[in-house]
Amino acid sequence: MIDPKFIIAGDRTLDFGEENDLLCNLTPIAESQFLKFNSYLRILDFLESGKRPDGTVPDLIFEQLPCSHPIAINFTSGTTGLPKGLVHSAVTYIPLMRDLALHFDLKSGDVVYNDSAPGWSVWDYELPTLSLGVTQFLYMGKPELNFEHLKLLTMGASPPKRRNYEFIYENLRTKDVFLGSQYGATEMFGDFSGFDYNSPSYMGECQVPTLAHDVQCFDENGKSVVGERGEVVVTNPSPAMPIFIWGDKDNKRLHDTYLSKYEGVWSQNDECWINPETKGMVVIGRSDNMMKQYGELISSSDIYFAIEVVEELSDYISVSQIFDEEERIILFVKLKEGYALTDALKIVAAIKKELEKSAVPRLILQVEDIPYNLNGKKMESIVRKIVATNSIPQVNNIKNPNSLQYFIGHPELHNMRKTNLLEIYPSQ
Numbered sequence: 001m002i003d004p005k006f007i008i009a010g011d012r013t014l015d016f017g018e019e020n021d022l023l024c025n026l027t028p029i030a031e032s033q034f035l036k037f038n039s040y041l042r043i044l045d046f047l048e049s050g051k052r053p054d055g056t057v058p059d060l061i062f063e064q065l066p067c068s069h070p071i072a073i074n075f076t077s078g079t080t081g082l083p084k085g086l087v088h089s090a091v092t093y094i095p096l097m098r099d100l101a102l103h104f105d106l107k108s109g110d111v112v113y114n115d116s117a118p119g120w121s122v123w124d125y126e127l128p129t130l131s132l133g134v135t136q137f138l139y140m141g142k143p144e145l146n147f148e149h150l151k152l153l154t155m156g157a158s159p160p161k162r163r164n165y166e167f168i169y170e171n172l173r174t175k176d177v178f179l180g181s182q183y184g185a186t187e188m189f190g191d192f193s194g195f196d197y198n199s200p201s202y203m204g205e206c207q208v209p210t211l212a213h214d215v216q217c218f219d220e221n222g223k224s225v226v227g228e229r230g231e232v233v234v235t236n237p238s239p240a241m242p243i244f245i246w247g248d249k250d251n252k253r254l255h256d257t258y259l260s261k262y263e264g265v266w267s268q269n270d271e272c273w274i275n276p277e278t279k280g281m282v283v284i285g286r287s288d289n290m291m292k293q294y295g296e297l298i299s300s301s302d303i304y305f306a307i308e309v310v311e312e313l314s315d316y317i318s319v320s321q322i323f324d325e326e327e328r329i330i331l332f333v334k335l336k337e338g339y340a341l342t343d344a345l346k347i348v349a350a351i352k353k354e355l356e357k358s359a360v361p362r363l364i365l366q367v368e369d370i371p372y373n374l375n376g377k378k379m380e381s382i383v384r385k386i387v388a389t390n391s392i393p394q395v396n397n398i399k400n401p402n403s404l405q406y407f408i409g410h411p412e413l414h415n416m417r418k419t420n421l422l423e424i425y426p427s428q
Contacts, residue, residue, distance in 0.1 A: 002073060002085060002246055016140065067091045068243055074121050076186045077375035083397055084253070085246030086187050095190025095240040096128040098211055103194030104152060108133030120375070121186040122156075146173055152195075156182040159283045161305060165203040181206045183283050185268055187258070190240040192232065192268070193281065205280030213238055217274045217281070222262045227276040229297070232283065234266040241266065271299060289380050291320035292327045296358040300380055303331065303361070306354035310346050312339040315370040318361065319384040321413065330387065331361035332407065334370055341366045365410060369403035371395075383407055390414065 007030060013020045041049075051057055071090045075083045100106045112129050114136075116122045126136060150172070155164060160181045168179060183206045184191040192215050193206035201207050209215040217230035234241075245254045261267040271284040285301030292298070300318040307313060315334040320327050335341060344364050351360050371379040374397050385393050386407040395401065 014140070065090065067239075070243060072124070073246060074124075074186050074189070074242075077373055077377050077397075084257070086242035087244050087246055088189055089239070089243050091239040092189035093124075093127060095188070095210070095212075095238065096124060097131070099190050099194060100125070100128045100134070101132060102211060103191075103196075104154075105197065106132055106134050109135075111135045111137050113137040113139075122184070124189055147177075148174055150174065150177050152178050152180075154180055154182040154195075156184065159285060159301065160204060162203045181283075183281070185270075187242060187268070188238075188240040192234070200278075202275070202278050202280050205275060205278060205282055207280055209281075212236075213240070215281070217272050218262055218265070218267075222265075226274045226279075229271060229273050229284070231261070232268040232270045232272045232281075233262060234268070286380075291318070291329050293320070293329045293362065294358040296356070298329065298355070298359045302355055303329075303351060303359065306351045306359075307331075307347055310350050312336060312346065317370050317378050317380060317383055319380050319387055321384075321387050323362075328362040329359070330363045330365065330413070332365050332367045332370070332383070334367055363412060365412065367403075367406040369400060369406060371401075371403040372399045373397045374399055387413055 007026065009022060009026055011021070011023050013022060068089050070087045071092070072088050074086045074088065076086065077083065100112075106112060106129065112134050114122065114125045114129075116125070129136060153168065165179060169175065178195065178197060178201060180195050180201045181193065181204065182191055183193040191210050192213060194208055194210040195201070196208050199207065214235045216224045216233050216235055217226065217228070218233045219225045219228060219230045242254070244251055248254055258266055258268075270286060271290060273282045273284060274280070275282065285299050289300040290297055291300065303318045304316065307316060312335055313333055314336045316331060318329060318331045320329050331347070333341065333347070341364070347364065348360050371382060373379055376399070379395070379398065382393065382395055382398075382404070386404060390408050390413070392404045392408060395404070398404070
C-alpha cells in the first residue's frame with residue numbers, strides 16, 4: 001500500500017492495432033488502495049484550469065526541495081517475498097545521466113531504443129535521454145531493421161552468456177558494434193557496471209564499475225576477493241541508492257536486507273566472480289539461490305545455463321532440500337509436448353559438460369508447470385518452502401498460482417531412504 005492521493009491514468013491503449021479500454025480497471029485499482037473516486041478531471045480540463053482569466057499561461061514555479069526529498073518508488077519483483085517499495089530521491093537521476101552521457105557516450109542527435117515495458121525497473125532510462133536531446137525510438141509490432149548505423153548494444157536483466165554474444169555477432173550485418181553486459185538492479189537508479197570504449201569488452205563479463213561506484217566482490221568473511229566466488233557489494237554511498245523502503249519503520253527492513261550482511265556496506269544479494277586477468281565481473285545470479293551438494297556450492301543459474309541445450313525441456317526450476325541432515329539438489333522439469341522423461345541422461349551429460357559431477361541433481365522430477373512471479377522471474381524460494389513443508393504458502397505476486405500444486409504430494413521428496421544415486425521420476 002502506498003496510500004495514493006490521486007491516480008493519473010490513460011483511458012486506452014493501442015496494441016497491434018487492437019484498442020484496449022483502461023478505464024474499466026481504474027475502479028478496482030483504486031479500491032485496492034482504499035482510494036475512493038470523489039471526482040475526476042480530464043487532462044485537457046486540468047491544463048485549462050491553470051490559465052489566467054485572459055487565457056495566458058503563468059510562468060511555472062519550481063519549488064526548491066532538499067536532495068533527500070522522495071520523488072519515485074521502484075518495486076522489487078518479489079522473488080523472495082513481498083515486493084519492496086524502494087523510495088528514491090530527486091538526485092537519483094544523476095547516476096542515470098552518468099550512465100548515458102559518460103559510459104554510453106550518447107549525444108544530442110543519437111537515437112536510442114530501450115526494450116522495456118513500463119512496469120519494469122528500467123522505465124527511468126527514458127528521462128535522461130530526453131534531457132540529453134537523444135531521440136527515443138518507439139515501435140509497435142516487429143519492425144524490419146538492418147542496424148547498419150548501430151554503434152552500441154547492451155544486454156541485461158539476467159547474466160548474459162557467451163552464446164548470447166555469439167548469436168548477436170553472427171546475425172548483425174556490421175561488426176563495428178560495441179556489445180556489452182549491463183548490470184543494474186531494481187534497488188538502484190543507474191547501473192553497477194559501465195562501459196569504456198577504449199578497452200576490450202569480454203563475452204559474459206561486466207566491463208568496468210560505473211563512475212563513483214566502488215563495486216567489489218566480498219567473500220563470506222567480508223574480504224574483497226578476485227578470482228573467487230563472492231557477493232556483489234558497493235562499499236561507498238551513492239545517490240543511486242534508495243533513501244528508504246515504503247512503510248519500513250526506522251529503516252529496519254532496509255538495513256536487514258541490504259546493510260546487515262557486511263556492516264556499513266551495501267550487499268546486493270547477487271553472486272559474482274571477478275576475472276583476475278581482465279578485471280571484468282561475471283554476475284552469476286541471486287546469492288539466495290545458492291545450493292550445496294557434496295560440500296560444493298552450486299547456483300541454480302549454473303544448472304539452468306547447462307541444461308538449456310536439452311531440446312526436450314520446455315522449462316525447469318532447481319532448489320535444494322535438507323534431506324537426512326544433508327543438503328541435496330532437486331531439479332523439476334517441464335517437458336515439451338510429445339516428450340517423456342525416459343532419457344534423463346541428456347540432462348546429466350549437459351550438467352557434467354558445463355559444470356562438475358557434483359552439480360548433478362540427486363533427484364529429477366517432472367512437473368506440469370513452473371511458477372513465475374509477475375515480473376517473469378522463477379520463484380525458487382517458494383518452491384523451496386513447498387519442498388520443505390509439503391504445503392503451499394500464501395503467495396500474492398505470482399503469475400500462475402495453479403503451478404504450485406504440482407510441487408506437493410511427491411513421496412520421493414520425503415522418502416528417507418538414503419542413496420547417492422540419481423533418482424528420476426516422470427509425472428504420474
